[in-house]
Amino acid sequence: xxxSRRGWLxxxxxxxxxxxxxxxxxxxxxxxxxxPGRFGLLHDTTLCAGCRACEHACAQVNGLPKPTAAVGDASxxxxxxxxxxxxxxxxxxxxxPEGARPGVYRKQxxxxxxxxxxxxxxxxxxxxxxxxxxxLYNPDVCMGCxxxxxxxxxxxxxYEYDDPLxxxxxxxxxxxxxxxxxKNPGCADACPTGAILFGKRSELLEVARDRIRKDPGRYVHRxxxxxxxxxxxxxxxxxxxxxxxxxxxLVDATTTPLPEIATSYLSVVPLVITIYPGxxxxxxxxxxxxxxxxxxERVAAVSEALAKANEETRTKLAEAAQxxxxxxxxxxxxxxxxxxxxxxxxxxxxxxx
Amino acid sequence: MxxxxxxxxxxxxxxxxxxxxxxxxxxxxIFAVRFVKGLAATTNLDNNNPWGLWIxxxxxxxxxxxxxxxVTSSGVYLFGMKExxxxxxxxxxxGFLGYFLVVVGLLADLGRPWRLPYPFLISPGWTSPxxxxxxxxxxxxxxxxxxxxxxxxxxxxxxxxxxxVGSMTIALTILGLILSTMHQSTLGAMFMAxxxxxxxxxxxxxxxxxxxxxxxxxxxxxxxxxxxxxxRVFHERVEITRTQFDAITLGLGKAAAVALAxxxxxxxxxxxxxxxxxxxxxRYGLWYLFEIxxxxxxxxxxxxxxxxERRVTLVRIAAGITVAGVVLNRLNxxxxxxxxxxxxxxxxxxxxxxIAVSLSLVMAGVVMFRWIASRMPxxxxxxxxxxxx
Numbered sequence: 001x002x003x004s005r006r007g008w009l010x011x012x013x014x015x016x017x018x019x020x021x022x023x024x025x026x027x028x029x030x031x032x033x034x035x036p037g038r039f040g041l042l043h044d045t046t047l048c049a050g051c052r053a054c055e056h057a058c059a060q061v062n063g064l065p066k067p068t069a070a071v072g073d074a075s076x077x078x079x080x081x082x083x084x085x086x087x088x089x090x091x092x093x094x095x096x097p098e099g100a101r102p103g104v105y106r107k108q109x110x111x112x113x114x115x116x117x118x119x120x121x122x123x124x125x126x127x128x129x130x131x132x133x134x135x136l137y138n139p140d141v142c143m144g145c146x147x148x149x150x151x152x153x154x155x156x157x158x159y160e161y162d163d164p165l166x167x168x169x170x171x172x173x174x175x176x177x178x179x180x181x182x183k184n185p186g187c188a189d190a191c192p193t194g195a196i197l198f199g200k201r202s203e204l205l206e207v208a209r210d211r212i213r214k215d216p217g218r219y220v221h222r223x224x225x226x227x228x229x230x231x232x233x234x235x236x237x238x239x240x241x242x243x244x245x246x247x248x249x250l251v252d253a254t255t256t257p258l259p260e261i262a263t264s265y266l267s268v269v270p271l272v273i274t275i276y277p278g279x280x281x282x283x284x285x286x287x288x289x290x291x292x293x294x295x296x297e298r299v300a301a302v303s304e305a306l307a308k309a310n311e312e313t314r315t316k317l318a319e320a321a322q323x324x325x326x327x328x329x330x331x332x333x334x335x336x337x338x339x340x341x342x343x344x345x346x347x348x349x350x351x352x353x
Numbered sequence: 354m355x356x357x358x359x360x361x362x363x364x365x366x367x368x369x370x371x372x373x374x375x376x377x378x379x380x381x382x383i384f385a386v387r388f389v390k391g392l393a394a395t396t397n398l399d400n401n402n403p404w405g406l407w408i409x410x411x412x413x414x415x416x417x418x419x420x421x422x423x424v425t426s427s428g429v430y431l432f433g434m435k436e437x438x439x440x441x442x443x444x445x446x447x448g449f450l451g452y453f454l455v456v457v458g459l460l461a462d463l464g465r466p467w468r469l470p471y472p473f474l475i476s477p478g479w480t481s482p483x484x485x486x487x488x489x490x491x492x493x494x495x496x497x498x499x500x501x502x503x504x505x506x507x508x509x510x511x512x513x514x515x516x517x518v519g520s521m522t523i524a525l526t527i528l529g530l531i532l533s534t535m536h537q538s539t540l541g542a543m544f545m546a547x548x549x550x551x552x553x554x555x556x557x558x559x560x561x562x563x564x565x566x567x568x569x570x571x572x573x574x575x576x577x578x579x580x581x582x583x584x585r586v587f588h589e590r591v592e593i594t595r596t597q598f599d600a601i602t603l604g605l606g607k608a609a610a611v612a613l614a615x616x617x618x619x620x621x622x623x624x625x626x627x628x629x630x631x632x633x634x635x636r637y638g639l640w641y642l643f644e645i646x647x648x649x650x651x652x653x654x655x656x657x658x659x660x661x662e663r664r665v666t667l668v669r670i671a672a673g674i675t676v677a678g679v680v681l682n683r684l685n686x687x688x689x690x691x692x693x694x695x696x697x698x699x700x701x702x703x704x705x706x707x708i709a710v711s712l713s714l715v716m717a718g719v720v721m722f723r724w725i726a727s728r729m730p731x732x733x734x735x736x737x738x739x740x741x742x
Binding site for chain 2: 082084085117119120123125126141142143144146150151157158159160161162163164165167248249250253258259261262263265266272276280281283287288290291
């Protein structure tokens with residue numbers, strides 16, 4: 001899937017870099033390439049014999065229940081397994097090309113990402129990317145929301161679902177304590193074929209490149225974990241398509257660190273806080289003003305109408321008065337005329353006598 | 354206060370109360386079992402599927418369904434659409450109860466729920482979208498409590514406090530709109546961390562936009578649906594005339610239609626932006642088209658027809674479809690289209706006990722709404738405070 005065209009208001013995405021890398025310093029326009037000299041592990045699947053000695057060693061050094069199937073017991077390969085809260089690493093068998101071998105094996109565990117998304121999405125900062133390379137988890141602050149388990153693109157994190165009160169997220173710690181003592185992680189020490197190599201990540205990348213260069217027909221020319229989603233401490237070499245090793249999700253994965261994708265939207269959030277109050281108060285003011293203007297217009301219209309009505313009434317009254325005056329005058333004139341006429345008639349009558 | 358005589362529906366021994374009690378008791382028992390035997394015994398969750406119905410429905414859908422409060426209060430108090438005032442209080446109450454129950458539901462899902470204050474007090478994970486959601490939900494729940502307080506204070510006759518909270522209306526409404534914009538969208542942004550796990554048809558850089566706009570549509574639709582039911586149940590308490598209420602329903606329906614149309618456009622945009630058209634021909638594509646055609650385009654069309662022809666019942670049916678559609682969308686994102694590359698047998702399906710707890714949360718909301726609406730001035734105005742809110 002393409003996520004390269006993702007990205008919020010493009011200019012803002014850069015700002016998200018600050019939020020994206022909890023261990024990184026600097027602004028969104030600079031890139032933190034990781035602590036120099038950090039450790040990693042290289043799993044060369046072309047060397048892995050599927051003995052599962054690593055599983056046993058892992059359980060032993062982490063004080064977890066011993067795997068039920070003995071070292072070398074191939075019956076467990078009937079079904080693809082994944083890491084659980086009691087098995088922090090598992091080896092699966094995949095169908096080999098042209099039946100060259102009974103199968104190809106790949107070890108699965110936490111990849112210890114360069115920019116771990118579990119750490120970014122944790123709302124109590126329970127995860128830390130140590131300068132030595134391992135990503136560590138602190139159960140003392142964990143709320144058990146399992147966002148980290150959801151966000152992990154490698155399906156590597158497990159959770160103690162059967163613990164009702166103190167469940168923890170369970171995952172490979174890259175044997176942090178052993179590394180600090182100068183020892184190798186348990187799995188690397190236990191591997192009889194040298195398929196698991198522990199060392200400085202930068203040197204392991206050189207080793208891996210060297211192997212591909214020296215035997216180009218043996219390997220797919222790609223080191224998984226070099227830069228998928230920003231890269232990881234664990235590196236994987238393969239002799240066949242990674243998609244056929246159960247890593248189909250990651251074959252076309254972007255090199256953008258997952259935390260950057262996960263938090264790109266968060267750069268918009270402060271904008272909401274800064275823009276909304278002014279914008280909304282403005283809108284409120286507009287709607288209030290609209291109401292006020294409407295009210296004022298109504299008042300003005302009413303008074304105007306009243307004034308107009310008054311004016312009309314006055315004119316009508318005046319007209320009526322005028323008319324009345326006229327009528328009165330006419331009546332008087334008529335009365336005078338009548339009286340005169342009558343007087344004249346009386347005088348004529350008088351004269352005729 | 355002048356309480357009308359106990360309504361028929363509020364009588365203690367009624368079929369509704371019997372069913373409600375049964376659902377709540379079963380939910381309560383499973384809730385307790387969760388804290389004795391763990392999530393493994395009560396849910397179908399596993400390492401591949403760390404989130405199930407309690408996140409997909411109780412949180413993701415729950416928060417969206419409770420969006421009616423901020424939508425109606427913004428319309429009335431900020432944008433001056435005063436004729437919708439009668440639906441604000443029930444919407445705010447629905448919102449408050451909804452968010453409250455989201456938090457209650459979360460208590461069952463969280464491994465150590467008593468650490469709920471940890472993100473704020475002990476070890477804040479600033480970079481997490483979930484941190485933002487948690488902070489917003491905490492603040493918004495408080496906001497909704499203050500926004501629903503006037504009704505309670507009027508009922509209790511606490512006039513001074515009522516005046517104080519009443520004077521905060523505009524500020525609270527603005528705060529509510531800010532917080533809702535933030536966390537409704539960020540709930541969608543939470544899944545931006547899973548580009549390989551969520552099916553491309555649902556995964557998009559526009560997830561936050563999709564979540565926010567669909568929340569507006571479903572918020573309006575919930576006000577329509579909830580209003581239709583409460584006006585039937587509490588018709589003797591309702592003061593506004595049927596004509597007035599029908600006009601409100603039609604108006605809300607028109608607004609919901611616009612929100613759905615905008616939502617549909619952004620959904621198409623998301624497919625076009627990353628050129629994901631070819632996924633439409635797959636099985637997931639059919640499921641996606643079913644969601645979009647049946648629960649976005651269809652209700653949008655019905656709402657418009659209902660508004661145009663003034664058919665209130667049609668608007669109500671369409672609002673019901675919208676509600677179902679947004680629930681389906683949240684379930685698709687959180688469950689059905691999630692982990693789509695895993696083999697079928699590794700996929701999640703909710704355990705009956707998970708469904709029972711989710712049902713009991715819904716039932717708790719209905720029971721609390723009924724208890725409050727039959728006492729406090731929610732569907733009618735308090736005689737002493739007429740026209741003051």
